[in-house]
Amino acid sequence: MRKARCIVFVLLFCLLLQLTGCAAAQKPLRVTLVLKTVTEVAEFWGTLLSGVEKAAEEYGVELKVLTSPREIDIDKQIELIRQVTEEKPDVMILSAADYDRCAEATEEAIAAGIGVVAIDTDVNAAGRACYVGSNNYQIGLEMGRAMADYLPEGGKVAVIQHMLTTTTGIDRTRGVLDALNEAGNIDILGSFCCDNSTEQARAITTELLSEDPEIRGFVCTNEVCNVGAANALADLGMGGQVFVVGCDNSQRQIQFLEQNIIQAIVTQRPFNMGYMAVQQAIRVANGEQTDDFVEVACVLITRENMYTQENQKLLFPILR
Amino acid sequence: MKERRLFSRHSIGTQIAALFMLLILVITGAMTYVSISVSTNELLDNSTEYTEQLIRRVNAELDMYVEYMKDISDFIVDNGAVAAYLSAANEHRLTDAACRSAQEQLAAAQKIRSEITAIALIPESGGALFGSEGASLNTYSNYRDAEWYRAALREPHEVQVSSSRVENLIAGQYNWVVSFSRAVFDRAGNMQGVLLIDLNYQIIDRLCAEIQLGSRGYIYLIDQTGGILWHPQQDLIYAGLKEENVAEVLAANNGRTLSGKGGGRRLYVACESEATGWTAVGVAYTQELLRSQDRIYTTYLLIAAAALVFALVFALQLSRSIAGPIRRLMQTMQRVEDGDLHVRSQVSSRTELGQLSDSFDHMIAKTAELMDERLRSEEQKRKSEWKALQAQIQPHFLYNTLDSIIWMSHAGRNEEVVEMTSALALLLRSSIGDGSDTNTLKKEIAHVRSYLTIQKMRYNEKLRYEIDLDQQTEDCLLPKLILQPLVENAIYHGIKVKQQGGTVRIESLLEEDRLLITVEDDGVGMTPEQLETILDKKESDAESSKIGVYNVNERLQLFFGPEAVMKYYSTPGKRTMVMLVLPIIREKEKESHAEG
Structure with missing residues (x-):
């Protein structure tokens, strides 16, 4: 009889524990974005970065952004990739300056256990989890x-x-x-x-x-x-x-x-591209299956249709 | 047996406890469920009501704001400098001074509210005047095709409110705005141009941020065409990365929609504004609306848990209070079964179990009593049987009889010797008998007759006897050798002492359902003292015949029970009579009686 009573008390205790709930605080995901450049010259990258930042904020991702001063400075970017490999974030989102030359450094990063999501431009590295970009x-x-x-x-x-x-x-x-x-x-x-x-x-x-x-x-x-x-x-x-x-x-x-x-x-939709790259990065970090290519659709815009409801949303993305 | 008892004891206790628990569990479960679902619905109703009030407030404020914008536009349109600018522009006689004074008016109006990003005055003939310093017309803007411009011309006496749009009127600027536009007329009623006021989202941001719909809830605005005018996540919505269920919300007949599942379940409350045609939609997460429900939930569960614990303790107590006495009763029964009649269960309870225990104890006591009595009567029976045997033939009777035979044979009275010896033989045979302890009255009388034959030969004329037997009484059963001691007593104490001798008379008859047997003598009789003590054992010790009489009574009682009556009547010096009043048991009933 005493045993039975014990069991009942234990069950009740468990029930109360469950009610109060005790979700352990999760460590935020660390993602590093390596871009070719973010300068006045390329508004595209600014919008893409906005998308990345928005998604990072929304999903609670700890974001770090590294950029080379000029888009054609490939060596500088390789250096940046090596730096990321040392810092060892969970995922690196990379827009490769050179499809082939960046591959080696990227493979080193993958070997170090960093998930790699390519954005806008793909990289010729084996083991790259996913490429988010336009076709x-x-x-x-x-x-x-x-x-x-x-x-x-x-x-x-x-x-x-x-x-x-x-x-x-x-x-x-x-x-x-x-x-x-x-x-x-x-x-x-x-x-x-x-x-x-x-x-x-x-x-x-x-x-x-x-x-x-x-x-x-x-x-x-x-x-x-x-x-x-x-x-x-x-x-x-x-x-x-x-x-x-x-x-x-x-x-x-x-x-x-x-x-x-x-x-x-x-x-293209650079905002969407950035946002979706972070979404994919989260999936990679969680060990989920990702598609090799996540396409961000693009739209042909002419002088005649640029101010339609849909197209103005595309041409003038709201950045909050 | 023992195992079984243990098991059953467990099973009663646990069964009661389990049943009780189950009952309480079901009741508390049902009550908790009902209470929670009732409170959930109530909470949800209240929340919907509350959300709707908030949304109406937002709408009212937006409407008020739109009215305010109309007032501003009235103020501009009615301004003399503005009218002068328009007519000058349309007549192509524009001067810098006219431009400047009109521009000052526009700038003054624009400064009233910080959310006004642009005020533009567009004359019929083309060109534009802006409220902000240094703004110039984007000549490629193609504004005459823009919806705000066309709407102003289409309904010239209304202020038009646009949806969210990108303003490209000012060179180098592309801002998302909500536009107010209206046609401007001169005093004669000729259309002079269009006034445009652009607002950024600041005011909507502020209005909607004021409304709290929990930490995750929010408000968004749908424009006249069903597009999203404003949304806290407008960037994601416009990028197509998120969607809002506009169609579903607009289709809901009472403006209320519930959609989503689990933690994402949301309540949508939509409310359309007459003035703007916009629909404000409040989105609240039911999880948050029902947050206070968690407290209720916890309270209910705590109460249920307390009830369960209470029920458990109570059930254990109850089962113990039933199983305990039953176990005690069973233990007692086991001991009684083993032969111990001195134990008592002694369950001190006022319940049925207490009564059961009392009855059981009473039963044991009664059984013990009966057992004692049975033992005692067995003993007595044995004793009386021995006594009966003892009483059958007194040794000195045998000596005397044998002496008489010897004496008679010496005297050569052979016939008498034969008669006496055969009587003695009969007497002995019948007293040894066939092993049964009963005799029919007929056999009994035969025995008595043999005895009397012998006695008569000894006492000669001094002893006479008469036997009067009712035919119907012949097969009545009696304990063996009942009559002979009575006759013996009559001879020794009645007739023997009397000089002239006497008669012994034996009579039997049926009276109603009783057998009456009397043994009467006309001897010396008995004194009242003798009469009183004749059936008394102690007083009878001295004389064997007296033992015989006592013994007869005892055996009658044993055989017939208290229904048998034996009574002496006597008149001193005259006569003595003993009367037996007995129940009738005939030979054929003997077996059933023996069994009974």
Whole structure:
């Protein structure tokens, strides 16, 4: 009888314990974001960072951001990756400056037990958990098709490529060329790399136009070369005479859109990209299965549809 | 046996306890469940009511604010400088002074509220005047196609409230705003232009932040078209990373929606404003609404737990109070079974168990008493049987008889010798008998007859006897050798002492359901003292015939019970009579009687 009473008391005690509840405080997840650059030149990265920060705040992630001063400074980024490996956060979100050259350092980080989520640009590292980004080839295709639509009678088109070594540069250019070739009547002058510099893009554009006034369009693989090309056309007073199709999203691009100097941009969603990268990072840290590629859809925006309810949300992300 | 008893004792105790516990568990469980669900519904109702009041307050404040904005716009429109600017602009005779004084008015209006990001005055003919210094028109803005502009022209006498939108009117600025627009007329009623007032979210932020819907609850606003006008997580909503169930909320007929599950279960209370066409939606997490319920919950459970503990103790006590006495009773029974009749269960309880114990104790006492009595009567029976045997033939009777035979054979009275000897033989045979302890009256009389034959030969004419037997009484059963001692007593104490001798008369008859047997003599009779003591054992010790009489009575009592009556009547010097009044037991009933 005494035993029975004991058992009953123990059960009641357990019940009370359960009621009061005693969830152990969880250690916050540590995530380090390694970006190519966050400068005035690339509004894209600022918005992406906002998305990362928003998600970090919402999910209670301890976030650290490391950036190289210039997007093309690959060695600096490799150095940053090694630094992250030493600090040993739970997850590293990496936007690789070079698809191949960053691979080794990234693999070292993976070997050290850090989960790696690639963002915007992929990295050629084995064991990379997940790549969150746009389908760059698709972006290229859409840009090429938009350009082909503007030139139903065909014409000469030049591609201005921001970098030769990153997936964004490589895949987008491939997509653009495929779409232009698909159209059949487009004369592709070639792709010209501007080393991710507005000035260089402007110079290339000006030079190409002076060499060959017949050029009917420019397709630009990122915001920087897009703005460069548009600047050149604005300076030359040729806005609206030559078609410019670009990608990414910035206020300057929007102004050029309004002015009809840029006809269309394929806009990614950098905010979403950053936010989703953190979501994936959390899944990686929790040991959950992640998709190899998490696509962030992109939208073609023209002067005509830029102020629709949906598109203005996209073009002007609210940052709180 | 012992194991079984142990088991049953456990089972009664635990069964009662378990049943009791189960009952209490079910009752407290049901009561707790009912109370909690009732209080949950009540809490939820109250919370919904409360949330609705809050939402109405937000709406009322927004409406008030919209009214206020209309007042500001009235103030601008009615201003002379503004009217002058518009007509000058439309007539293409704009001067710097007109611009400056109108701009001052706009700037003054803009400074009233910090949330006004822009005030723009757009003349019919084009161009724009801004309230803020240095702002210039974005010439590419294409405003004439914008909804706010077209709405102002469409309904020229109303102030139009836009949804959330990006303002691109000012060069280099792209801000999310809510716009108020209205057409402006001159005194003649000609449309002069459009006035635009842009507001940032500051005021809505403030209004909605004031409302507390728990730590996770929030408010959001839906515009006229069903799009989200304002949301605390507008960035995520607009980015498409989060969704709000606008359609479901707007479709709910009373403005109340419950959706989600578990900790994410939310209560949506929607309320539309007439003035703006906006719908304010309050979102509250039921978990938080029901937070106070946790306290109630804990209290209920504590009460239930206390009731259970109480019930357990009570049940144990109860089972013990039942099982204990039962065990005591069983132990007592076991000892009684083992032959100990001196134990008593002695359960001091007023319950049925106490009564049971009392009855049991009483039963043991009674049994012990009966056992004693049986032992005593057995003893007495044995004793009386021995005495009966003793009484059968007195040795000196045998000597005397044999002496008489010798004497008669010396005298050559052979016939008499034969008669006496055969009578003696009969007497001896019948007294040894067939081993049964009963005789029919007929046999008994035969025995007495043999005895009297012998006695008559000894006493000659001095002894006479008469036997008058009712035929119907012949097969009545009597204990063996009952009559002979009575006859012997009549001869020795009545007739023998009398000079002239006497007659012994034996009679039997049936009277109603009784057998009457009388043995009467007309001898010396008995004194009253003798009469009183004749059946007394002590007084009878001295003489054997007296022992015989005492013994007869005792054996009658043993055989028939208290129904048998034996009584002496005597008149001194005249006669003595002993009367036996006995129940009738016939030979055929003998077996059943023996069994009984």
